[in-house]
Amino acid sequence: xxxxTVIPFGPQHPVLPEPIHLDLVxxxxxxxxxxxxxxxxxRGLEKLVEKKDFKQYVFVAERICGICSFIHxxxxxxxxxxxxxxxxxERATFLRTMWSELSRIHSHVLWMGLVAxxxxxxxxxxxSWRLRxxxxxLFEETTGGRVIFSACEVGGVRKDVTxxxxxxxxxxxxxxxxxxxxxxxxxxxxxxxxxxxxxxxVLTKQMAYDLGAVGPTLRASxxxxxxxxxxxxxxxxxxxxxxxxxxxxxxxRTAVRIRETFQSIDLVKQCVDMMPEGDVRVDVxxxxxxxxxxxxxxxxxxxxxxxxANGSKFLERYRVRTPTFANLAPLLEMLKGCDLAxxxxxxxxxxxxxSCTER
Amino acid sequence: MSILSMTKTLMKSVFHGPYTLLYxxxxxxxxxHTKGSIEIEVADCIHCGLCQRNCPTGAxxxxxxxxxxxxxxxxxxxxxxxxxxxxxxxxxxxxxYSAPAVKKVRDEFTNARVSGN
Amino acid sequence: MEMMILKIIAIIILAPILGGLIAGxxxxxxxxxxxxxxxxxxxxxxDVLKLLGKESLRVNKVHGLYIYLSFIFMILTTVLILSGGxxxxxxxxxxxxxxxxxxxxxxxxxxxxxxxAERELxxxxxxxxxxxxxxxxxxxxxxxxxxKDIINSSVPAIAYLPAIFLGFVYILTxxxxxxxxxxSTSEHGHQELVKGITTEYSGKDLAVIQVMHWYETVIAMAxxxxxxxxxxxxxHLYAVIVCIIIYLIEIxxxxxxxxxxxxxxxxxxxxxxxxxxxxNLVVLQLTM
Numbered sequence: 001x002x003x004x005t006v007i008p009f010g011p012q013h014p015v016l017p018e019p020i021h022l023d024l025v026x027x028x029x030x031x032x033x034x035x036x037x038x039x040x041x042x043r044g045l046e047k048l049v050e051k052k053d054f055k056q057y058v059f060v061a062e063r064i065c066g067i068c069s070f071i072h073x074x075x076x077x078x079x080x081x082x083x084x085x086x087x088x089x090e091r092a093t094f095l096r097t098m099w100s101e102l103s104r105i106h107s108h109v110l111w112m113g114l115v116a117x118x119x120x121x122x123x124x125x126x127x128s129w130r131l132r133x134x135x136x137x138l139f140e141e142t143t144g145g146r147v148i149f150s151a152c153e154v155g156g157v158r159k160d161v162t163x164x165x166x167x168x169x170x171x172x173x174x175x176x177x178x179x180x181x182x183x184x185x186x187x188x189x190x191x192x193x194x195x196x197x198x199x200x201x202v203l204t205k206q207m208a209y210d211l212g213a214v215g216p217t218l219r220a221s222x223x224x225x226x227x228x229x230x231x232x233x234x235x236x237x238x239x240x241x242x243x244x245x246x247x248x249x250x251x252x253r254t255a256v257r258i259r260e261t262f263q264s265i266d267l268v269k270q271c272v273d274m275m276p277e278g279d280v281r282v283d284v285x286x287x288x289x290x291x292x293x294x295x296x297x298x299x300x301x302x303x304x305x306x307x308x309a310n311g312s313k314f315l316e317r318y319r320v321r322t323p324t325f326a327n328l329a330p331l332l333e334m335l336k337g338c339d340l341a342x343x344x345x346x347x348x349x350x351x352x353x354x355s356c357t358e359r
Numbered sequence: 360m361s362i363l364s365m366t367k368t369l370m371k372s373v374f375h376g377p378y379t380l381l382y383x384x385x386x387x388x389x390x391x392h393t394k395g396s397i398e399i400e401v402a403d404c405i406h407c408g409l410c411q412r413n414c415p416t417g418a419x420x421x422x423x424x425x426x427x428x429x430x431x432x433x434x435x436x437x438x439x440x441x442x443x444x445x446x447x448x449x450x451x452x453x454x455x456y457s458a459p460a461v462k463k464v465r466d467e468f469t470n471a472r473v474s475g476n
Numbered sequence: 477m478e479m480m481i482l483k484i485i486a487i488i489i490l491a492p493i494l495g496g497l498i499a500g501x502x503x504x505x506x507x508x509x510x511x512x513x514x515x516x517x518x519x520x521x522x523d524v525l526k527l528l529g530k531e532s533l534r535v536n537k538v539h540g541l542y543i544y545l546s547f548i549f550m551i552l553t554t555v556l557i558l559s560g561g562x563x564x565x566x567x568x569x570x571x572x573x574x575x576x577x578x579x580x581x582x583x584x585x586x587x588x589x590x591x592x593a594e595r596e597l598x599x600x601x602x603x604x605x606x607x608x609x610x611x612x613x614x615x616x617x618x619x620x621x622x623x624k625d626i627i628n629s630s631v632p633a634i635a636y637l638p639a640i641f642l643g644f645v646y647i648l649t650x651x652x653x654x655x656x657x658x659x660s661t662s663e664h665g666h667q668e669l670v671k672g673i674t675t676e677y678s679g680k681d682l683a684v685i686q687v688m689h690w691y692e693t694v695i696a697m698a699x700x701x702x703x704x705x706x707x708x709x710x711x712h713l714y715a716v717i718v719c720i721i722i723y724l725i726e727i728x729x730x731x732x733x734x735x736x737x738x739x740x741x742x743x744x745x746x747x748x749x750x751x752x753x754x755x756n757l758v759v760l761q762l763t764m
Contacts, residue, residue, distance in 0.1 A: 007587045014670060029591065056415040059438045120655055120735030126510035127368060130378050144394040144452070150438045158443070159392065182368055189361045192656050192733045195740055340591065341737045365732045369509040377513040 011040050015118050015344040018354035034335040038358060045359040046318055053313040054080055054288060058153055065356040066147050068298045070103045073152040075296050079307040080154050082292040091278040092156040097234040098271040101264045106135045107299035108261045111351050118344040119196045127183055134176055138169055156281030170272045173265050184258045197250040201334040201346035204248055213330040214323045215301020217350050220245045220252035227297035238270050250349040287313050298323055300351045322356040393454040394437040397430055401468040403449035404428055410441035429467040432457040487558045488551055495690025496520045502727055509731045524683045532679030535584045542580030543681050549573035550691045557698050560624030564611050574600050581673035592672030596660035598738050602745035603647040609753035613640045616760055627705040634703045639756035641703050645722060646748045651696050654726055656733035657741050
C-alpha cells in the first residue's frame, strides 16, 4: 500500500472548462477515489421564476448555459405551451428543430476542441474551433446572436428565416461536412490519441444503466436510448436512428459524438428541405394554470423540465434536471483506478456543463 | 493506426495565412439582423411605459412628465422584447454594438416637442 | 588567453540571443500551422523582460537556489561545447543541470510540481542513454572527445553514424520539450499538472528558466551540427541547413501529436536507443 497524496483538481484549472472541484486521492499516479464538491456557480435562477413573468422568463431560461442555450429556451417554451394547451404553427416547430440541431453540431465541435486541448494537441483544438466559427456565423445571420439567440418565445419563434438564408444554411452544411471529415479523421485514427483514449474510463453497460448515465455516455456503453425518438418538436417527421457504440471507453464516447455530428448535419439538411410555409407565431393570451413534465435531448443527454403554474402571471415552480448532474455519479465510478494523466480526458469525455448543473 | 495525419491540414493553413481577423484594426462585418443596441425614434414615443414594464432587466426608464426615455447600455441584454411591445413601433434593434465602458452608461433621449421648449 | 576569455564571454551572451530568436520563429510557425497570426519575432525577449520585473515568490530558502545552480551548469555546458571542449564532460554537466532542476521541483512541496519533478526524472532516464551513446559514437570515429577535433575531421560523422543520428533526433523531442514527449512541463500549460515542474516559480526565477531553455535549444542544435560539420568550410553551411530542417520537422511533430503517457514515452525511447544505438556501434566495431 503506497503513500497517499491528495491533489486538488479545480475549481480553476487550465483543463476544465467550468468550475468543479475534485479531490483526487492518489497512490503514486493511480487515482484511488475522487471526492467532488460542486456549487461554485450557483446563481439561483430557479428562484427568479417568482419575479419575472412567464413571458419574460424565457430570457432567463436561455441563459442557464451558454452552450446548450437554445435547447433550454426550447424546453421552457414547450413546457409552458403544454400547460396552456397552445398549438404552435408547423413552420415554427421546423425552425426550432433546425436551430436545435445546429446547436447540437456547435456543442459537439466545441467539445472536440476542448478534449483535444485536454490531451495536449493544441493544433487540433484550434482547427476544430475554426470550423465552429462557420456555425456561429450562421446563427448570427438568422437569429442575430452568436451564442444566446433569444429566438424562442411562448407561442412560436420570434424571427422568420428567408429563402436565401435557408439555401445558405444548406450550402454551408455541405462544405462544413467536407472540412469536418479531415478533422474527425485525426480523432478516430491518430495513434497518439488512441493511446490516450482506448481502454480509458471504461463504463460497462450494466453500470451505466444502474448509475443513471444519460446521453452519449450511456449510448457509448451500448444502451440505445435517445429522446429524440419520442418525436417532440418536428423529430417525428424526420428520418432518425440513435447511434450506439459498445466499448464504453473514452474512444467510444468520442466516436458517438462524432457520428452524431454527421447525423445532425443530415437532419439539418432534411429540415431545410421539408420546411413548410406559414406563420411562425401565435398570440398568447391569459395565464398558465396546471402542471407539465417534458423530456428533451440536449447534446449532453436527457434533460427534464417540470413546470407548475397557478393562474397568475408568475409561474409557481420551474425545475430543471440537467444531464451533467446525472452523469456525475458514473464519472466518479470511472475515475477509480485510472492514472493521473487520464483524469482530464475522463472528466472531459462526459462533457461537463457545470453551469447547467448548478443554475 | 496512423501518425502525422494532421500534416495536410497544417500545411494548408501555413500557406493559406491566418484565418483570424486583426481586430480591432479591422472590424468584423455584422449581418443585418445582428443584435447590437437599441435605437429609438424619440419623436414618435408616447411614453406609455410598456417597454419599461416588459424589460427583463429593468434597463429602460421612462418618465412621462419630463418626456424622457433612457436606457442603461450595460444592463441591456439585447433581447428586443421592448421592440416587440412598443405600440408605436418607435424602437429598433440596431446592428452596431455599444462600446465597452468602465462605468455604467445611461443614454438619455428627450422628446423636444412635448417637453415644452 | 585574452582571446579565450573574449570567446567565452561572446558565447555566454550570444547563445541565449540565438536561442530566443529560434523560440520566436518557433511560435510564429506553430501559430501559422494552427491558423492564427502568432506573436512578434522578439516576443520571447519581451516575455523575459516582463518576468524580470515581477516579484519572485519563494516557498523556502532552497527553492530559488536550485534554479541558479542549474543555470550555472547549463552555461558551463554551452561554453564547453561551443568553445571546442570535451563533449563527454559537457554531457555530464548537462545531466547535473537537469538534476538540480529536478531537485528544485521537489523542494517546493506542492503536489503539482512534485509529480512534475517525477516525470522530469523519467524523461531524463529516457533520453540520457542515447545522448551518451551519441558522445561515445563521435569519440569512436575521431578518437577524441573534443568538439573542435570532431568538426575538423575529413568525413562528416553522419556517414559513420546514421542510426545514432536518427536516434538522437528522436530524443530531441524530449530535450526541446515538445509533444508527444512534453510530459513534465510544456509551453502551453494546458495539462493536468497545470505547468508541471515549473508551476511554483514566478518572477526572476521563471525568467531564468526561460533563458535556460534557450541555452538548451542551442546545445541541442550544436550536437546536431557536430554530426555534419567537417574541415571544409562548405560543410558548415550544410550543417546549418540540416539544423534548420530538423527544427522545422520538430515543430511539425509538435503540432501533429498529442501528449503520451510516461510508460509509452520511456519504453519507446529505450527501444529506439537500444536498437539504433547498439546496432550502429556494433557495425562500427566490426568494420573499423
